[in-house]
Amino acid sequence: PFDWDIDWLARSPVSVDAIPDIGENQQIVFTQWPGRSPQDIQDQVTYPLTVSLLGIGKVKTIRSNSSFGFSSIYIIFEDGADWDQSRNKIVERLNSLPSGTLPEGVQPALGPDATAPGQVFWYTLEGYDTEGNPTGGWDLHELRTVQDWTVRDALASAGGVAEVASVGGFVREYQIDVDPDAMHAANIGLSDVFGAIKLSNRDVGARTIEINRVEYVVRGIGFIKSVADIEQVVVKVNDNVPIRVKDIAHVSTGPALRRGVFDKEGAEAVGGVVVVRHGENPLKVIQNVKAKIAEIASGLPQKTLADGTVSQVKIIPFYDRTGLIYETLGTLNDAISQEILITVIVIIILLRHFRSSMLIAGLLPLAVLSCFIAMRFFKVEANIVALSGIAIAIGTMVDMGIVICENIVRHLQEAPAEKSRLQVIYDASCEVGSAVLAAIATTIVSFLPVFTMIGAEGKLFRPLAFTKTFALLASAIVAIFVIPVFAYWLYGGKRKPANEKKPRLKRFANLADLIVVLLVAAVLSKYWLPLGPDRGVIASFLFVAVLLILVLAVVMLLTRFYPLILGWCLAHKGRFLMIPLVLIISGGFAWRSLGRGFMPSLDEGSFLYMPTTMPHASIAEAVDVLAKIDSAIKTIPEVKTVVGKIGRVESPLDPAPISMVETVIDYHSKFKRDKDGRIVTDENGKAIRQWRDHIQSPRDIWDEIVAVAKLPGTTSAPLLQPIETRLIMLQTGMRAPMGIKVKGPDLRTIEAVGLQLEQLLKQMPFIDPGTVYAERIVAKPYLEIHIDREAIARYGMRIDDVQNVIEIAIGGKPVTTTVQGRQRYPVRVRYLRELRNEIQELGDILVPAPGGVQIPMGQLVRIEYTQGPQVIKSEDTFLTGFVLFDGKEGLAEIDVVEECQQFLDGKIAAGELILPAGVSYSFAGTYENQIRAQKTLKMVLPLALGVIFLILYFQFKTIPHTLLVFSGIFVAWSGGFLLLWLYGQEWFMDVSLLGVNLRQLFNIHSYNLSVAVWVGFLALFGIATDDGVLMMTYLTQQFKKTEPDTIEQIRRETLAAAHKRVRPALMTSATTILALLPILTSTGRGADIMVPMA
Template identity: 60%
Template structure:
């Protein structure tokens, strides 16, 4: 019978005992958690129709500002009119809305966009209601008559997840054409747009490109004069000829009939036959004084695909909705409506049907980032299994530890779903960098259980033995996890973009660690009791069941994976089935053989899945590389474990000499971080002039600073601008030339460009702004998850085999097909090709941008570049001049890319001003309003009415014919009617002149503003570049070369602001987190000295992280080939800047680094309890004995952490740009952290020796 439950057990002990005594409950809960975890996992899994409710997924978190948009349209009005009469009064009114942080306003030709930025703690939909409340309570007269301000969609620019074009295609999906741009635009506006808007999760579906069809009435002033007809009469005649009415119902023969009088315009003739007036009993029709036709409405945007004009649209996801689900819903809706889209038969008999063709789909990026993480997690788990098998050397416990790791990951997914944490590249990286730590908990518990079982007698109660073993390390495990969780508290205090970016990672890492603790303390003890303590009959039955399962697994593996995998698993099955019949002498070797076979099997699977050298090097070389890499590191740990007593003995005898090593490491790390000069600032100047000092200072300049490493999205957003005076035709011509040049680059997959704006409040852009989405081909042909697809390869000829149609033939045993030219090594090389191809006179250069990154930047700063200067001033002319001067100066800064410096050309738009002479119009009895009406209708045209044609609506517009209003001379001939009857030419009533004016007017919190955009040169950090620019401008101001006019100020803005803010936050909270870790250690050990000993491990590990960052920036580091593969390229070695991602990696390291110290100090403390050494030699021997007892689990936890990160460091898929920097500090820190296994015992021994000497002297 099992022992009684103790009365003084801790809550942890009670949980462990409950789980040991209720294995069925634990087993059922495991099944529930596995099923639940599979159901909510963010990956695109499908298990035999299992219902799925996955965690919401996106590529990266939405780190944009909390904003609302107020959009106001005032067609035909200049930016200055819009600014004065709409933007400014609205901005003043909206400043009083509670929770507003700032307001950015833009006045363009014909519309106003006001971006209201709220504090992050303000609820998105609450802020919408407050803005609506303010708009509805505006005083009368705030806005011009007939103008209404509207709240934008409940989305942000980051929600633009799906762009498409409408094209005519044949039944084979090939381009067929046959459709005019106005036809396609009509289909888009009245069929496709509303269908996609009805998809769940869609906030807006907006149109762009093509021509909006309208009825155009071009009046003839001569005919008007002959018939004595005025514009206002034509206006009213058209308006009155487009109306339906109803006359209720009548009853005939007890049946009710609805009365409907038809009067809507149905075709051109209906307008032509509309009567204006009657002269001498002769009706004057519209056709008598005007030409009526269909034509395009005024447009302020156009779309181009590969050099040809196109029609398309953009789908915007509702704020907070799962983007992946929204895109799936959109695609389902497209599939539903596609068969019913219009089709026509072309002259050659081809049937061309309107088809929706996506050109930007974020699904690909989402799946590729998830694929990168899924690959990294799989490889990490496989590496961890190998490490556990080799170091534990106990197959059953290895299977137990490794098998529960996926369970902990699934439990983390459950916590993400319940906690509302979305899955993305950053959030899931928390699991990736925690894998090694997660398995450490299981290793510590399982290793202690095995040790106690080995030491237990045959009559001992095995359950009590396991309970005692788990309870013994339970406190250390909880302490280790607590320090790791606490180390991430600074992340939870982050605000702004960095908080939105990394808080999900902090949650997922915390969830993962808590899950690993739950698994280690609640599942491993009962599972160990079942696996390790079964009676002979049960063990025999278990072996037969396991053998049968292995045979089934061998058959499946042989058919579905590889025959040799089936053979290896079959050999393991044979061993389990025949174990009782094998001689004892041979049988004693079989566990070792079984471990070796298991390692070989997992190693082969890992090598086949990982292929670090590339598939072209063959399976054998990859396997050798993996074996040497992992085996070599494990061999090092084994040798270190073997030599540990001797090494520790030497260190105990030569404490000062040994402790100088970690001290030197700490000094070197300080030099890496701050720079050699700053660390040794106190050295006299006379010593700093020698060559040695200069060489060392050059090698240790300090780390550059940036906010975040950029995510490779697989697309570029090329955003130059044309000159402000360029017309839409000129801009479109430039756009088409650029797109054709881009499309000719072999690495480019598709090019779709846009000038001007989409019909959406989310896209305030003048026609001079170019936005071209350039999708480039992946380096290797990949599947949707970003995994390289292999194709049949003929090794004899060195070429890929193709079928009769010239297509590559997929082959799992072949090679991936590289799509880039030999000299194209990375996306930066593709960007260089794009920049060269895009150089066209009349356009500016463009900063290096990507679609998502650009939307984030524009949301945060209002600019379309990662760095810029905001110039505020009293008037536009002054701002324009100061901006151009800053542009000139910034081009002189060495770290700035000169071609990317662009100042807003604010006052560069040609205007034709009509200045009405009040005295002249007074002589003819005409007022300003009458004159302005004539000018507005005759030149700009006015929409008189709107036709109703089924579901479609088209405007009816009246104005002068083009040839009568396209020159300044003809404008003067426009006739203005007088009250007496005669019509006076406009030139007699007003002065018509050319002037320069603003293309757009920008302001922040009502203050006028202009932007100067710039970009950094490669290999320079953002923050360093901005600081260099600030210093350069200040120097020019101090020297008097740059004079700032009165009332003008400038500030630098951009993503670097996030880094500055995060650095200030971390400066406070990191020391606080370290202090809390220290307090936790103190509660564990009840000793300040012991806590400081453990704390020393954090400092040593911190130093290792910085040294690894420094090594990554050295040209010689890993600069050698293995089987023809350069190790720098394999591990992605390049200069690493100090970013928030790096600091997050350090925070993860701080928690891990103390674990080994906790374990070591716990046993040292236990060893000295109740024992008082009599001499220094005895003290040292007790320390060595304690170290020997705990070196194995410490090395195992360190090895799993280090080796589990190797697949992450070699990741090259989408999202690796963000994931790898977070892993580098942990990898470097844990590599150096091996010193802690010596530092802690040495310092502990030093303290004990000092106490011993004090006692003797006392």
């Protein structure tokens, strides 16, 4: 998956993305009904379609949005449902809808073969000169035309692209604004205008004719090409005088009604979004798109501006997931490389056998590459979570090589000279082979609960379970079958006992080991830079040296004094057993005090600022708000680019109303980095800092954004990121990680309950009151025209006669579509603007009655102001509203939700919150994934423990021995819970080493007991039993050989056997711990997810 530059090696990389797509298995049915209100859409389109779709197999739930002019229905399938079959079932159901289910002319369509998190590439179109400087000079409608008819089609042809959607600018249309007085004078109705325009916009084909043995294709050219063509259309002939369109209307080109606006740093813009097809490799698709952009770049339109500058349209990306993917993979690549270097150092120092050290170190690349091959074969996507499985397994992977190599070296030193080297290596490998296999088996089985997870947590962590299993299996195969073979070749020559080796040769070997260790440590220091890029390589080298010396000194001291320690423990069993007992009890108390959450957020390097304007705001007001927000955010020095959107992209994936602001804020990294996420230095070797001194974290940047972007008439916005937001909205249907879902019989009741909950939640000490927001569902101003049936009956008119005039004269109605090459433009008929801007003017609109009489509409209707819904949301046909909120910084999601639940239950019991009949509420959010994961773990964890117990029993064949090794799991877990508790204490590790605070260095802060942490604990299963299996296996073998009879003999044999096995046991523990240090100190992209697991 890493983009290594190896030209001579053919590559077929695995699919790569930054994070797994943990969204629901969702399909979209999108239906347009232009000009219709949300209530009309809900009653006549969304509800009947939802009822029809509910019967499809494996459907979990159906959510829907009824908005102005369109309906979006989201069919959520169960995780096991096949993606393509799901789409086929929906198409079959839509094709078999009974007649009359939907209004005439309304046609539902299946959404793109993609999900919202597939929006991987956003861009704008801008004018640039030949030197690459922005020039402007392009109108919004010109840029939109280029986007719709050139760029969109070209990018859609790139491999793996599901959709390219346009946003911003103005869609051109021909506008016929009729004059009702002129029409009345000429005795012309709107139906006459409609018919005349339709009949004046068509081409025909007349097959072929043959002239002089030459065949000619005959075409009748009649499509409308210009405003003049429309003006010349004859509507009617009165007294042999043709009445043309220009006689009764004003014809022009202008912008069509728009429900989405794009803004870049305070100025309107035009752009688009590329969506990856489901199941495709995002990185490969983006590369395909960039190749297509390079291909069409020279052919994009250009023009000469007034000052003589030649300006050409360029495609300018502002959100490109490639950077996030490369930085995330770069973090993992660096972590794995640094772990291998640390492992080499530890092995050389502790084993003091250079050839063995190199043999063990060579195991790692071979095992990791084998893991990549398995990922490719089993189609496991490479992402931050999946590759973290390899990163956290490095120490465990090398343990097996250490055990086998150490045993081979010891046997070669102790075996008699006449015994063949082959036999010695064979005996040594067989002696520990069963222990290695048992240790591997327990580690693999420990991840059984992860394989059984469902929903988002399963999609998130199953790839990690696969990769760690692949890595462990590969390392086991290498350790058991490859290392003994290479050891036979490497350990050639005449064998001599250790005490017969020449001192000079031994000193030379030690010197060589020291030189190698220093060189590896120097390389490690240069690329690890644990003290930070601003401290330099020398300081980092000193820190690495001190850290390794401290840890390895402890290991060596334990190795040397282990017989004394073990002897005291055997002599004072009761006192010693109190230590693990106290540890287990303390760990239990620590576990109870830990917060709970689903998953730490991945730092994406960008924010998505999503406030909302008031529902009554017009699109002009919304555009003004968006421009002010973007301009204010751009003033922050740490911000790189700001591109905002109001309303929706022209895609079924985006149902946003015009009150919703979505601003993508890309900020500079703390230090300048290259495309792989590696820090760039200046000529003096110092890292180039890009943040001001008081800005220490992305949270500080967000706080400044909130401070400058808050405007009157806009709501607050939760801290969100682009991918995170799409996933949250896909999972929960709302734009916040936490919220309350309110269901009720009607929208006004739901809104009233939501407002009550909003006021109550603001009183909660666990909740940030600024983030609490109840949706204003019935707050959109409506102008309703009620037809007086008795009045129209007096004139012999029908409802449809009046409704046609309302629809065409006020709203405007497309008549036909012009065909101009590849471009298509609608032709719209409407009354002149000055005749439909006020209620009084609406009342003066004339409605034709039978007999040619024109009746003012005010005599036929009652016009009134009212309020109605901007968007109608429902779930399984039940009307739904949301109350959004967020906990205060540092608080766990589940704890916040549980406190809120108790608080609201208390208010209901006290009578302060009264729910009307038919109203219910439930909490929704990403915390539901954590709850579901906990339930899965409660069922599967005991099963995994049982299987591990059986594996250990098959290894030792006795219950007491099995229980002794098995107890290590609970001791290890207790230690983990205690360490997590200590991480949350501000005094823990709050010391400095070489001028660096260790608490900051090792990312020590409060961690919630998330699924990521639980996955790390599951990894402890195998690690906790590995040393026990190794030690107990050798003890059992020694007891079989010596068959001790007395307690003294047993104690003596125990001390002797344990002393021989303590070095490999401590070496494996040291490598496991030290190999995680690069992850624990990692600050690059993706570290947020890796650190809790480590």
